[in-house]
């Protein structure tokens with residue numbers, strides 16, 4: 622067992638052998654110009670800025686022997702897993718499945734759906750493609766974690782209040798103890814990120830814990 626003493630709202634204890642790092646949607650579509658996030662009118666610069674911290678966390682988790690799981694929000698090329706209710710919202714000019722500057726928006730085999738090279742999965746790491754915001758909906762993630770005997774999850778990813786928070790809440794309901802790396806997650810909206818972090822750790826860690834990458838890495842290295 623190791624402990625992150627400075628985690629909020631109180632120390633977070635975990636065994637790396639039964640903990641997975643979940644890297645949520647570090648895809649070109651969210652962090653690059655021309656991708657899904659940018660087509661919705663967002664500035665992607667803040668999301669790009671966290672990539673070094675996310676890389677540091679990823680490398681520390683790998684070195685500690687933790688399981689690493691990456692997720693991607695994306696849809697089948699025929700859009701059969703994309704409800705019209707999802708596709709019809711957002712930017713009217715460029716919708717999910719349309720051809721954009723880095724390929725079809727949020728489509729499985731399009732260049733924009735790829736995980737950014739800095740955080741690319743290694744051959745042994747699992748990549749979960751998810752049609753929803755949460756990583757448990759319509760995926761094999763729950764079964765995979767059960768097979769691996771995982772009971773704690775450390776999260777990084779984008780965006781904080783959408784896919785990261787949704788997945789963390791789902792995980793919390795399923796009985797996982799969850800920690801979010803504060804500086805390895807980002808939102809297009811600074812106030813949304815701040816509120817999400819507060820919501821997660823409020824009321825005695827009602828959804829989970831938060832800690833900085835430095836605090837997590839220090840605990841893993843120690």
Ligand code: C5J
Pocket residue numbers: 645646651694754779780781783784785
């Ligand atoms: C969004 C995500 N923001 N990965 N997706 O639509 O958070």
